[in-house]
Amino acid sequence: MNFLFGSLTHFEALLFFALVVSVTFAFLSKRGIVERAKYTLWAFLAFLLVAIGIGWLMYPFSQ
Amino acid sequence: MDETIKREAVKGNHMMGVVAGLAGWVVPGLGHLVLRRWSKAAVYFLCVGGLACAGLAMRGGVFGPGAADVFDRLGFFADLGAGVFYFLAHQIQSAGPDVAHATGDYGTRLFAAAGMLNLLTVLEAYDLGRGGDAR
Numbered sequence: 001m002n003f004l005f006g007s008l009t010h011f012e013a014l015l016f017f018a019l020v021v022s023v024t025f026a027f028l029s030k031r032g033i034v035e036r037a038k039y040t041l042w043a044f045l046a047f048l049l050v051a052i053g054i055g056w057l058m059y060p061f062s063q
Numbered sequence: 064m065d066e067t068i069k070r071e072a073v074k075g076n077h078m079m080g081v082v083a084g085l086a087g088w089v090v091p092g093l094g095h096l097v098l099r100r101w102s103k104a105a106v107y108f109l110c111v112g113g114l115a116c117a118g119l120a121m122r123g124g125v126f127g128p129g130a131a132d133v134f135d136r137l138g139f140f141a142d143l144g145a146g147v148f149y150f151l152a153h154q155i156q157s158a159g160p161d162v163a164h165a166t167g168d169y170g171t172r173l174f175a176a177a178g179m180l181n182l183l184t185v186l187e188a189y190d191l192g193r194g195g196d197a198r
Binding site for chain 1: 102103106107110111113114117121165166169173176180183184187
């Protein structure tokens, strides 16, 4: 597994986490392939938006 | 196969719910496999297993049962949710944790998230096994 995940950057780890959790939530809460695909995409983009937004909000405090 | 036909394939009862829930905890997706929910079983195994293995490959920490701190204890219960991946953590990542670096710390969170996700799938497997109308 090290060759697959051992060298992930922090952003790649974020992308992977967002994708996996979105897919799982879609299968838990939706029925049908179209509904699940839509929910996966929506949740994935929401994860990214929130993570990048919080990152920018924290930026002034890192100086 | 249509969802209606699938629900009829396995008659639900309390014991089936418990068996499916326990199976799903031990091996992510196994509970759904017992209930013949093939696609859910495969997706849950890949997602929970992938997240757990990623966490371990990033050299995340795994909480033990003897934690004194309440947050460590919560971490232990979250990690335990990953089932077989928790018990095989040291075999999967023999180098051990390295939480001195941010990557290792992220790995710790990824592994805990895998455990929590699996607990959600266990609840669904239990509900389906009882004959519930989970999606």
